[in-house]
Amino acid sequence: MNNAAxxxxxxxxxxxxxxxxxxxxxxxxxxxxxxxxxxxSVAGVLCGAEALPRHWSDPLQDTVRSAIRGFDGFRISDLAxxxxxxxxxxxxx
Numbered sequence: 001m002n003n004a005a006x007x008x009x010x011x012x013x014x015x016x017x018x019x020x021x022x023x024x025x026x027x028x029x030x031x032x033x034x035x036x037x038x039x040x041s042v043a044g045v046l047c048g049a050e051a052l053p054r055h056w057s058d059p060l061q062d063t064v065r066s067a068i069r070g071f072d073g074f075r076i077s078d079l080a081x082x083x084x085x086x087x088x089x090x091x092x093x
Contacts, residue, residue, distance in 0.1 A: 003031050003038075010039045011046075018043045018052055 006028035014021025018040070025039035026032045044052060064074045 003035050006030055006035050007039045007042070010035070011042055014039075014043060016043075016047065018047050018056070 006025055009028065010021050010023075010025025013024050021043040022036050022040045026036040028035070040056075060076065062076050064071060064076055064079065066072045066074070
């Protein structure tokens with residue numbers, strides 16, 4: 001419950017600013033890495049990829065580093081397209 005409250009507060013007080021939403025969430029403490037990632041994911045969806053500050057995305061070089069076999073070195077953009085395709089193919093609920 002505490003983590004969800006921190007993420008909600010960070011998004012609310014971040015007022016649509018991607019970096020502020022993450023920063024405010026992390027400043028709340030608790031599970032800072034997970035809460036910051038969650039706030040960043042939601043804020044990123046709300047802002048759209050084009051609005052993300054480049055200092056967050058450029059260092060990643062569109063590449064995922066993962067310990068999951070078969071996923072290390074994947075392009076982030078390829079995974080995003082794959083996720084979108086799967087969502088579009090899913091039967092309506």
